[in-house]
Amino acid sequence: MQAAEAATPIPSGTRIGHVHLKVADLERALGFYCGVLGFQLMQRLGDQAAFISAGGYHHHIGLNTWESKGGSPPPPGSTGLYHTAILYPTRAALADALHRVLQAGIALDGASDHGVSEALYLRDPDDNGVELYRDRPEAEWPRSADGALSMFTRRLDLDDLLRTRVA
Incomplete structure (x- = not known):
């Protein structure tokens, strides 16, 4: 097909x-x-x-x-949901989510700056992928000289993100 x-x-x-x-x-x-x-x-x-x-x-x-009920996650190499993405309204809200995750002792699979967004990747207790992210305002999106969107993936500075958290 x-x-x-x-x-x-x-x-x-x-x-x-x-x-x-x-x-x-x-x-x-x-x-x-x-x-x-x-x-x-x-x-x-x-x-x-x-x-x-x-x-x-x-x-x-x-x-x-x-x-x-009582089941196990799908084995690697099988189809299914890659991750659920949860969009936070602000960088401070994403920083609070990171703080909560770290306080709970949950490991991150990754943390990326995509230019248009900042994202944290982790697993829920059933091994479902979870992305916690925030979008940057469109005016801040990276663009090439001709104005085309220029997304990338870089390591997200978690310490810098945590500094934006409102306690």
Whole structure:
């Protein structure tokens, strides 16, 4: 099957509303997403599912054990979700997220400055990839001499990021 170009592009206002993750242990997942990252629990269905949010939205992330209770992560080399990206509104908010992650003893897989954004990469307790990031204002995006977007990947200075944290 060949990739097909859409006859009509998707509207520019379209966005991802939420992601739903299969987890092995709901309490453990809630400990990470609510206890470490600070999401709010909006609704819970016993020990089978929970819906969490930033800022009171009905849910940004659904967590469930319907097909995965006690299960293990997919093996390397299999298809599936690469990561869930969580967009923070400011650099200070991203710095606070980094502080929370480090305080919880969670290792980072990486930290990158992409020119247009700054990103932290880690794993949740079920080995799902998680990206915590903030976008730079478009006026700060790197551009070549002809004005074309010039993204890159460089190591993010974590100490500099943490200095922007509002305690």
